[in-house]
Amino acid sequence: MTPKPDSSRRGDLAQTLLDAAIDVFAERTYEGTQMPAVAQRAQVGVGTIYRYFPSKEALGNAAFQYAKGGLLAEYRAAVAEGGPTTSTREEFSRLWRGFARYTAAHHNAFVFLEHQQHDTFLAPESQALAAELDAFAADFILSGQLSGEIRDGDPKLLISMALGAFAGLLKHVGPGGLATLTPDQLAQAEQAVWALLHREASA
Amino acid sequence: MTPKPDSSRRGDLAQTLLDAAIDVFAERTYEGTQMPAVAQRAQVGVGTIYRYFPSKEALGNAAFQYAKGGLLAEYRAAVAEGGPTTSTREEFSRLWRGFARYTAAHHNAFVFLEHQQHDTFLAPESQALAAELDAFAADFILSGQLSGEIRDGDPKLLISMALGAFAGLLKHVGPGGLATLTPDQLAQAEQAVWALLHREASA
Amino acid sequence: MTPKPDSSRRGDLAQTLLDAAIDVFAERTYEGTQMPAVAQRAQVGVGTIYRYFPSKEALGNAAFQYAKGGLLAEYRAAVAEGGPTTSTREEFSRLWRGFARYTAAHHNAFVFLEHQQHDTFLAPESQALAAELDAFAADFILSGQLSGEIRDGDPKLLISMALGAFAGLLKHVGPGGLATLTPDQLAQAEQAVWALLHREASA
Amino acid sequence: MTPKPDSSRRGDLAQTLLDAAIDVFAERTYEGTQMPAVAQRAQVGVGTIYRYFPSKEALGNAAFQYAKGGLLAEYRAAVAEGGPTTSTREEFSRLWRGFARYTAAHHNAFVFLEHQQHDTFLAPESQALAAELDAFAADFILSGQLSGEIRDGDPKLLISMALGAFAGLLKHVGPGGLATLTPDQLAQAEQAVWALLHREASA
DNA sequence: TATGAATGAGGATTCATTCAT
């Protein structure tokens, strides 16, 4: 009833916990993170975490799914907004903005997701979500190849490389996120990744 | 008691241990790996590891330095071989072959190195080695920019993106390594990464 | 906020709590029982228990004393009722009925009491009450031995065995209590325990 | 090769652990016992327990099965020894001696077994073993009833009562075991339990 | 007055490291 004197927490402790977990996992790795560290980041007692997630593994998977799901949503929103796309380059631009927007708000989430490849703790559900995102991205590549705007090759390979380049960009800017770049630098980076995908004139 | 039937080992058990450690660290993360797992991979008893490395942390650092150092050496060898370079594109090609050769022999080493960014266990020495490699790479970019062949922008940013793209490529091919690609596919991938770096005609 | 729909409770919530505690302790052991389990059985919130008992230990002792006290009271009532006893056999019969009546109403209480022997949580007060009951029982044996109706031997030993046999009977019938036996079966059981105590003709 | 300087442990740490667990469980209940207490009793580090038993629950079940199995074995040995039995009374005597012998060596094991009735941790395997022992005992009663030497009634009920009486006897003598009784007292106790079972002349 | 979400001390379990063989 009265606004909490201590903090903005409340109502969605689960959400707070997820955010805290993603932050700490991104910084120290899932396996390298101890539950008390998550609790501390969330300003909560350790026991509290267990009221919302039955185990560290469950927390890890929930965090993964939340992050991956958020990225997928942002992705879709970015593509949808602004009506039908006229060119693959334009669509790429929208995706780029989607990424940029997502990582602006969730820098650590993206870093956390990048970690997970050799994962020991991801449940089938989590992996299914990852696959969904991959499929979405592969579709984009494929239609770009059909229209002749994207270079030949296995769509998944191209996606993997483009995503890797984007991840490299984020790794470079560090925790500050893309905001540390000038609009000009950002445009250059976008152009560079597009060049990676773009079918070249001759050879 | 009886001499090991599978000889081959001997003298450089340390090397065997390093290789085993890199493999397992790459698969399961440094923090997610238990010493017995390393011992098992190396086909030795746990105790034996401690005759060569004083601690898990020491083993981790030795593995890191071995991997990073090997990459740097391969890098330098690739650039040196075949006499003076005529163009940045040609030098890039040599670097690419160096990378390809290195990852062919040490796929897991590269994966392991990619993990380490938020590292908790890396000693200053290890970090210095990493910086050396970065500097080497930045030099390449810089001279390419001076000759007008590489696009403008912070060299470190470009390196980070190119390296990310290469990492994405490796992630895509998986444990089989680059050998799973046809020469043609490999050439395409090389060309794509070059496009990321290459200064474009107009803009 | 709204008055409890299931009234009945009220005033002696403490009593409800005691009953719930005894039930759950009997089923799962004192140490094996969590406070929320007691609360749930009593249909109250956990916090409520603490308004009536300062701690789990206090609750355990209160439950113990309530159970032991109730048994002792039933015991005494059974002996008193029906005027002066004519024979030890007759007195035994009254005690048996006392037991039977008590366990009919408080099956779990008896089971709970049987558990407590190696107790870590029993306060001196609780132990004193237990001793009082033992003394009462020993008196019965002793006077029976004096009148020649009960076999020789340490009264406490005989009590312990007779009580053990009764406990075995209850364990056999399970949670349904003695009500699951026919009157005939019950009489037989009584006779068997009496035989355990009864001094035999020759030897 | 050289006899251990420190203790007689070795070769069967698992056995030592089982004995220690039974002791402590008997004194403090399974749920009331902490792993360090078991470790201390066994003169071992906590971690060592987990090299032999995967969890506290597994240890509890192993202890239960070891105790119950030992009792069953002693039971069978006692019946077999001395050739065919001539009377139920004689067979009872052998069983009694079996019990006495078992509890002499394993007083705590018997106490521990007596605890387990409302068990939360017993695996189906453990319960099966318990049932086997019950069946064995019921057989004895049944054949005694057929020969007219044992009183009528549900064999399981009678067993339960006799066993309860025996348990009461042990509870009375305490940790010292039956050795604290004179042969005469022991004979009296045996006779008392027999009286519980024995079919009486008239009524 | 009753509640149950939040807490952190305490208990179960793991794992880097030692050391007797």
Next chain:
DNA sequence: AATGAATGAATCCTCATTCAT
């Protein structure tokens, strides 16, 4: 020199207890 059983500090997780509502 190599080993792996033993160890206990560090981790995950539970649960008695508190306290804001």
